[in-house]
Amino acid sequence: MKWKKVILALAVIIVIAVAGLFSYLYMSKPEPLPELDSRSTELFAALYSGGIDDALVDVTDSGVKVAYELPAGMDSAVSAYFTFGAAARVSPKSKDVVVTIFKSQKPSAQFTATVPDILSFLDKKLSGAEFSKRVKIENL
Amino acid sequence: MKKLIIILVLALVVPGFVLAQAGNVDVGKISEKSQSEKAADYNACKESIEKKEAQAKDARAAGNHGAAAEVCKGLLDEKMACAAYTVDDSFSSGDNFKDWGDKITDNMFMCCESAIEDLKGQAANAKTSKEKAAIEDKIMEKVLECQQFSQSGVVDERRTPPIGRIGGSSDPWSVAGFDAWVKGCEEKIKDAQEKVDNAKNEAERQQAVDEKMKVIYECLQFGYSGLVSEGSQNVTEEVDNLWKKALITTLLDCQERLKNAKTQEEREKVLKECTEKVDSIPNNVKGIKLKENPWEALINLGNFDENTKKALKASCESRISDIETKVASTSMQRWEKENLEKKKASIEDGCIGKLGVDVDRITIDRINTFANTYNKNLDKVPSVVRNFFSTLKINFILRSSKGEKIVLLSMMNGEITLTQLVKEPQRAEMTMSMRQTTLDEITASKDIAGTFLKALVDGRINRDINSPALLIGFGAIDGVSRSQNPPAFVVRTGETKQVTYMGSPATLTTNARGTTYLVPANQNHVTFVNSYGVDYGYGNARSQGYMSYNTNRYSQNAGIYTQPPSYIYSVVQRQPVYAPTYTGMGFVSSYQPTGVLYMGAARGASVSGTFSYSIGR
Known part of the structure; x- marks a missing residue:
């Protein structure tokens, strides 16, 4: 009889422990707030200073993605080249920069360049003509 | 009729400034002359012009710009008179009106340059700052007049680039105008400073200081609304420098007034006024770190007596406390709180060590306030939470933009019984970390337990549990927390x-x-x-x-x-001079992507610097 009580008590403790552990593992994780990459903010500001107001900027180590509505009076290629320069400065270790340009809220063109190419051009190790050849332009 | 045609031609070809001179040409008189008279007069006109041009050239070569300006002024009238012969159909001068248009343009530039050089010479020789400032204003007026002419369409772009080219360096008028503006401001400030220095009593001195600040602000306002809009980087830098000067002047004045203040009340008044003045300076002035921490700058400026130090210390503490109250009591977004935290950290920086402000004490005071509030509201804490937070030690890590502070909390029967600032996390059942702003918000909340539990589940409080019992029990606390604070901000994609x-x-x-x-x-x-x-x-x-x-x-x-x-x-300041347009880039006629990239990249670097300061990364 005494053993039965002990076993019952142990069983209750085990059930509570398992339930507690279960609830801790599956319920108790506080919701972590995402860590933001401040480089996106920095590039957003750089684009704004040049007249591009509401760009979608996504800077990660793997690459920089930028999308924006082409401001009135601005040329697609010129704005894309400007974005390349600013993006490479803000995130020199990213692999590439992809600029998607919208006109009247519809995708219009996409310019892609690798960051090493942009930096090479800036360091005058790559000629302008050679760099331009390496820029991939897609009409969307 | 001919007069009308000439006026119309002049109006079309040489608008604005030149048109004003057209009134001097009496076309009617030309038509009344015989052919031989016209030929003789035209040749005499040309000879006179050549002679005067040689005089003006000699005067300029000799550095006598005043004389050159006078000669060229008369020359303009004569050229206008000569030009009138070229539009007379009954007379063949052998020249055409366009040639005279070019000569008039040359003349205009010579007049402008000579007049500006002459005024510059006058400014250099002026004895007082007031006189110098007045002359610089005249230069500005002259420059604006010439700039207007250069933009009239008459001027060949290849010779005189339009305003607004990169850096302003390729446009002589904007450079000259900018120079005059800066020098004029410098002289006005110098003049105002002389009045401060020569003040006979404190009231007079204070009035002179206020006048000086007014002069500085006026200069800056003009700079921002006028020349800065042209986008010259040089202008922006100069304006920033003037703002810095304004701030330093304010701080030096504060220092002086603080030293002279005799009572605590007087000191507090000075500090309040100084704070207002410092706050009126825009926060996007490049390189003006002083603004972030005026107190540090003030403290560094000089040796204060003990009473002044005491006033500064009190001011520091009260500013820190004000920010804390603001953060805790106002519903603010995270970035606003973080900005306030940065501001607080900069005040702390200026106050620690130099004034003996004990920030650790302020931190422990804050924790103690939290502990007292928590203990007083124990009955409102759900029993399941109270049971698990009954008797244990917690490393309480407070994060701020300045770093971390660790406080060891000891709890006995659910109450916080001891708070102790420690350098490293101690042996404890649990470690909790949160931003200082979160703690301030909890402490100030009417529902301390509810706000605390909400912060536990919404991710603002991180926890690391070392005790197996607490680990198991925390599931129950979370259950309570989540039942009290169910997530309300959930929606599916597309809805x-x-x-x-x-x-x-x-x-x-x-x-x-x-x-x-x-x-x-x-x-x-x-x-x-x-x-x-x-x-x-x-x-x-x-x-x-x-x-x-x-x-x-x-x-x-x-x-x-x-x-x-x-x-x-x-x-973030717009930099129109670097705006990626062809003309803005200096590429007027053809698309040159390589050059554009180069400029874009250069801008990227420039923006990065400005931005990192501006938002205080």
């Missing part, structure tokens, strides 16, 4: 939900990458929140739409920024 956020209606949306954001009613900016409505990032509603094209390319944080775009717009 929207109306919620109340910070007391106002807002629409909740989840974008293509699964991140949820709020769009306040009638606004375009968005706030990214977790499922408990805790904000962590900001963006534009419109740009979120771009993501639907090629969604998979973007990360979950695409289009999410640490500061709201509206705030970024307010602190």
Whole structure:
């Protein structure tokens, strides 16, 4: 009889422990707030200073993605080249920069360049003509 | 009729300034002359012009710009008179009107340059700052007049570039105008300073100081609304320098007044006025770090007596305390709180060590306030929480922009019985970390337990549990927390939900990458929140739409920024001179992408510097 009580008590403790552990593992994780990459903010500001107001900027180590509505009076290629320069400065270790340009809220063109190419051009190790050849332009 | 034609031709070809001179040409008289008279007069006119041009050239070569300016003034009239012969159909001069147009242009520039050089000479020889400032103003007027002419369309662009080229360096008028503006301001400031130095009593001195600040602000206002809009980087830097000067002047004045203040009341008054003046300086002035920490600058300026130090210390502490109260009592977004935290940290920086302000004591005071409030509200803490937080030790880590502070909390029978500032985490059952702003918010809350539990589940408080018993029991606490604070900010991709956020209606949306954001009613900016409505990032509603094209390319944080775009717009200066347009880049006729890239990159570097300061990264 005494053993039965002990076993019952142990069983209750085990059930509570398992339930507690279960609830801790599956319920108790506080919701972590995402860590933001401040480089996106920095590039957003750089684009704004040049007249591009509401760009979608996504800077990660793997690459920089930028999308924006082409401001009135601005040329697609010129704005894309400007974005390349600013993006490479803000995130020199990213692999590439992809600029998607919208006109009247519809995708219009996409310019892609690798960051090493942009930096090479800036360091005058790559000629302008050679760099331009390496820029991939897609009409969307 | 001919007179009318000439006036019309002149009006079309040489508008503005030149047209004003056309009144001197009596075309009617020319038509009344015989052919031989016309030929003789025309040749005499040309000879006279050649003679005077030689005189003007000699005067300029000899450095006598005043004489050159006088000669060229008369020359202009004569050239206008000669030009009139070329539009007379009955007379063949052998020259055409366009040639005279070029000569008039040459003359205009010579007049302008000579007049400006002459005024510069006068400025150099002027005895007082007041006189110098007046002459610099005259130079500005002359420059504006010449600039107007250069933009009239008469001037060959290849010879005189239009205003607004990169850096302003290729436009002589904007450079000259800028120089005159800066020098004029410098002289006015110098003149105002002389009045400060010569003041006979404190009242007079204070009035002179106020006048001086007025002069500085006026100069700066003109700079921002006028020349800066031309986009010259040099102008921007100069304006920034003047703002810095304004700040330093304010601080030096504060120092002086503080030294002279005799009573504590007087000192407090001075500090209050100084704070207001410092706060009136814009916060986007490049390189003006002093602004972030005026107290440090003030303290570094000189040796204060003990009473003044005491006043400064009290001012530091009261500013720190004011910020804490503001953070705790106001419903603010995260970036606003973080900015206030930075401001507080900079005040602390200036006050620690130099004035003996004990920030550790302020921290422990804050923890003690929290502990007292918690203990007083124990009955409101749910029993399940009270039981698990009964008797244990907690490393309480407070994070701020300045770093971390660790406080060891000891709890006995649910009450916080001991708080102790420690250098490293101690042996304890649990470690909790949170931002100082979160703790301030909990302490100030009417429902301390509820706010604390909410912060536990919404991710603002991180915890690391070392005790197995506590580990198991925490599931139950979370259950209570979640039942009291169920996530309300949840919506599926493509759906929207109306919620109340910070007391106002807002629409909740989840974008293509699964991140949820709020769009306040009638606004375009968005706030990214977790499922408990805790904000962590900001963006534009419109740009979120771009993501639907090629969604998979973007990360979950695409289009999410640490500061709201509206705030970024307010602190980042547009640099129109670098704007990626062909003319802005200096590429007028053809598309030259390599050059554009180069300029774009150069701008990228420049913006990066400005921005890192502006938002205090």
